[in-house]
Amino acid sequence: MTKLELIDITQSYREAGRKLLAIRDINLTVKNGEFLTIIGPSGSGKTTLLEVIAGLQQPDHGQVLIDGAVAHHRRGQMAYMLQQDALLPWRTVIDNVVLGPEIQGQGRRQAKQRARELLPLFGLEGFADSFPAQLSGGMRQRAAFLRTFLTERDILLLDEPFGALDALTRRDLQAWLLDVWQHFEHTVIFVTHDVEEAIYLSDRVIVLSPRPGQIVEAFDIPFGRPRHETVELFSPEMIALESELFHALKG
Ligand SMILES: Nc1ncnc2c1ncn2[C@@H]1O[C@H](COP(=O)(O)OP(=O)(O)O)[C@@H](O)[C@H]1O
Ligand SMILES: [Mg+2]
Numbered sequence: 001m002t003k004l005e006l007i008d009i010t011q012s013y014r015e016a017g018r019k020l021l022a023i024r025d026i027n028l029t030v031k032n033g034e035f036l037t038i039i040g041p042s043g044s045g046k047t048t049l050l051e052v053i054a055g056l057q058q059p060d061h062g063q064v065l066i067d068g069a070v071a072h073h074r075r076g077q078m079a080y081m082l083q084q085d086a087l088l089p090w091r092t093v094i095d096n097v098v099l100g101p102e103i104q105g106q107g108r109r110q111a112k113q114r115a116r117e118l119l120p121l122f123g124l125e126g127f128a129d130s131f132p133a134q135l136s137g138g139m140r141q142r143a144a145f146l147r148t149f150l151t152e153r154d155i156l157l158l159d160e161p162f163g164a165l166d167a168l169t170r171r172d173l174q175a176w177l178l179d180v181w182q183h184f185e186h187t188v189i190f191v192t193h194d195v196e197e198a199i200y201l202s203d204r205v206i207v208l209s210p211r212p213g214q215i216v217e218a219f220d221i222p223f224g225r226p227r228h229e230t231v232e233l234f235s236p237e238m239i240a241l242e243s244e245l246f247h248a249l250k251g
Contacts, residue, residue: 009062021212040208
């Protein structure tokens with residue numbers, strides 16, 4: 001079943017009186033529960049596309065449909081994790097992660113209780129009352145994820161969430177994210193510029209051209225679920241796919 005549909009999305013910015021086209025004629029259908037990744041070079045319009053999907057920007061033209069209906073007011077239907085999703089340093093982990101529900105005016109007590117239940121799954125058991133500065137980079141990022149998850153939306157938009165992490169932490173968090181995704185059955189739109197990460201995580205990978213971003217190719221990823229990093233990552237199929245994707249990226 002189709003969850004999300006983008007029809008002819010084009011978006012530009014005004015820069016010093018000139019029109020700068022960021023993305024052009026994006027057509028895309030995302031299935032319910034799919035893990036879809038958008039990959040493209042820096043400046044190709046990935047963040048712009050996520051912002052349009054999230055309803056934070058109105059496109060020049062084009063439409064976004066959710067569950068088959070034009071979604072004019074869709075901010076409330078998506079959880080959006082920003083590229084730099086920093087935690088507030090003066091708030092504890094628990095007070096950071098309930099920020100979303102708090103802003104939405106939901107009961108703090110109920111949100112905190114739900115957050116405490118989820119702390120173990122997010123690898124944060126025992127850290128509810130710690131401050132961000134006391135956590136590792138990976139833990140901070142999992143806390144930012146928990147804050148996103150607690151908004152309880154069925155579409156998750158994740159903008160390069162692992163970009164700032166070291167390679168090993170990044171690998172751990174990728175495997176962890178897949179676990180969490182299978183647990184919640186969200187529809188995920190994930191943005192990265194890392195070829196291996198895109199293939200390892202996704203059901204399908206969409207390649208954007210350099211600006212203005214257009215879809216140049218789509219790859220169905222043939223690996224089953226759950227993924228096993230030791231099997232898929234070092235397989236000949238993986239290496240062949242990486243090479244194909246890399247070439248699509250390079251034009
Ligand atoms: N608010 C803005 N005003 C003007 N230009 C912008 C703005 N945001 C992004 N851009 C430009 O639009 C293009 C796409 O940006 P972005 O969507 O951030 O790409 P990506 O996330 O793929 O790096 C870039 O050339 C960028 O400089
Ligand atoms: Mg970006």
